[in-house]
Amino acid sequence: VIDRNKLSRLFMEVYGDSSPPRLFRAPGRVNLIGEHTDYNDGFVLPMAINRETIVAARRRDDRRVRVRSVNINEAAEFDLDTKFNRANGRRLWLNYIEGVARILEERGARLTGADFLIQSDVPEGAGLSSSAALEVSTGLAMLSISNTEVDRVKLALAGQAAEHEYVGAKVGIMDQYIAALAEKQHALLIDCRSLEATTVPVDTSTVSFVICNSRVKHELASSAYNQRRAECERGVELLKNKLPEIRALRDVNASEFEKHEDCLPEIIRRRCRHVITENARTLAAANAFRQSDLQRAGQLMYESHASLDHDYEVSCPELNRLVEIARRVEGVLGARMTGGGFGGCTVNLVENESLDAFREAVTREYYEATDRAPAIYVSEACGGAEEV
Numbered sequence: 001v002i003d004r005n006k007l008s009r010l011f012m013e014v015y016g017d018s019s020p021p022r023l024f025r026a027p028g029r030v031n032l033i034g035e036h037t038d039y040n041d042g043f044v045l046p047m048a049i050n051r052e053t054i055v056a057a058r059r060r061d062d063r064r065v066r067v068r069s070v071n072i073n074e075a076a077e078f079d080l081d082t083k084f085n086r087a088n089g090r091r092l093w094l095n096y097i098e099g100v101a102r103i104l105e106e107r108g109a110r111l112t113g114a115d116f117l118i119q120s121d122v123p124e125g126a127g128l129s130s131s132a133a134l135e136v137s138t139g140l141a142m143l144s145i146s147n148t149e150v151d152r153v154k155l156a157l158a159g160q161a162a163e164h165e166y167v168g169a170k171v172g173i174m175d176q177y178i179a180a181l182a183e184k185q186h187a188l189l190i191d192c193r194s195l196e197a198t199t200v201p202v203d204t205s206t207v208s209f210v211i212c213n214s215r216v217k218h219e220l221a222s223s224a225y226n227q228r229r230a231e232c233e234r235g236v237e238l239l240k241n242k243l244p245e246i247r248a249l250r251d252v253n254a255s256e257f258e259k260h261e262d263c264l265p266e267i268i269r270r271r272c273r274h275v276i277t278e279n280a281r282t283l284a285a286a287n288a289f290r291q292s293d294l295q296r297a298g299q300l301m302y303e304s305h306a307s308l309d310h311d312y313e314v315s316c317p318e319l320n321r322l323v324e325i326a327r328r329v330e331g332v333l334g335a336r337m338t339g340g341g342f343g344g345c346t347v348n349l350v351e352n353e354s355l356d357a358f359r360e361a362v363t364r365e366y367y368e369a370t371d372r373a374p375a376i377y378v379s380e381a382c383g384g385a386e387e388v
């Protein structure tokens with residue numbers, strides 16, 4: 001947990017104590033189901049977790065934005081009146097922040113300069129959306145201190161555009177959306193085409209959502225991600241020969257797919273099959289959670305994992321191992337990799353009575369198999385970005 005008072009005090013030490021900063025936060029997230037569906041106009045079911053990024057912020061009278069990170073003890077700055085310079089050999093973390101600022105301005109906001117001190121306890125590179133938490137918290141801070149009204153969906157879209165244009169990852173909208181709009185005690189079923197969401201209560205009186213970090217970071221994750229996205233787009237192009245009215249894989253149902261899948265090359269066929277079946281599983285899982293049918297929800301999580309492993313090929317041996325270990329523990333209802341894949345975390349639906357046995361099995365067996373100690377987090381569903 002980040003100590004808010006300490007962060008404020010540190011801010012005044014770093015930037016001078018003329019006035020206390022305002023604090024803004026945005027959470028990390030775990031996706032319960034609906035993986036690699038968002039950029040196919042499909043459905044996702046994430047919830048915010050109890051890990052967050054906090055920005056201490058104070059308005060400046062000029063247009064300079066000075067930024068310091070507590071986590072990596074680095075400082076940097078940019079000027080909103082000077083053009084972004086890609087050749088500056090910039091640090092990646094600054095690009096997220098500067099990217100959001102510039103996108104917000106391109107889209108009509110007029111921002112003031114700012115001093116920022118940023119601290120986060122969302123683990124980085126773990127598939128829990130530390131980058132979206134950074135984009136959304138700094139975006140919210142910039143708009144708020146500039147006295148500009150904040151539209152949450154537009155804030156999420158600006159974060160996504162910053163990743164596309166300033167970082168080079170062609171991500172979907174899920175992570176920024178949940179960081180900006182999450183609700184306590186609920187997951188959100190997000191329709192990534194209409195950008196509307198409905199709340200799905202997640203009741204943790206009998207079960208917990210347990211996140212297991214494989215501690216594997218895959219180097220090639222972002223190029224593989226962009227490649228998957230391109231494979232889905234190719235699939236749509238080819239399927240359009242048979243189904244001219246479709247715009248995205250979202251528009252294809254399972255029986256149409258079975259009828260026409262022969263027109264697709266093997267790899268593209270498997271990618272499309274994952275997305276189409278995953279959309280159906282996500283809608284079914286949202287219903288199962290609503291009806292407190294946790295057995296069914298867990299079953300769908302296992303199926304999602306198998307599909308991500310075999311058809312979409314974004315899992316890895318360590319994630320598969322975590323899921324296998326989970327499957328053998330009594331009282332585990334479901335387990336799957338979560339987030340982009342190639343490393344990062346699994347999410348597990350575990351009966352509260354079995355929590356200790358689960359922790360013990362994962363810690364011991366995963367270490368024996370991989371020589372890595374997993375990190376294990378249990379989280380409630382938390383709220384979205386806000387001023388604190």
Ligand code: GLA
Nearest residue numbers: 035036171172173174339340
């Ligand atoms: C990353 C992206 C999301 C989404 C997931 C996979 O987290 O940022 O937009 O595509 O991968 O479901």
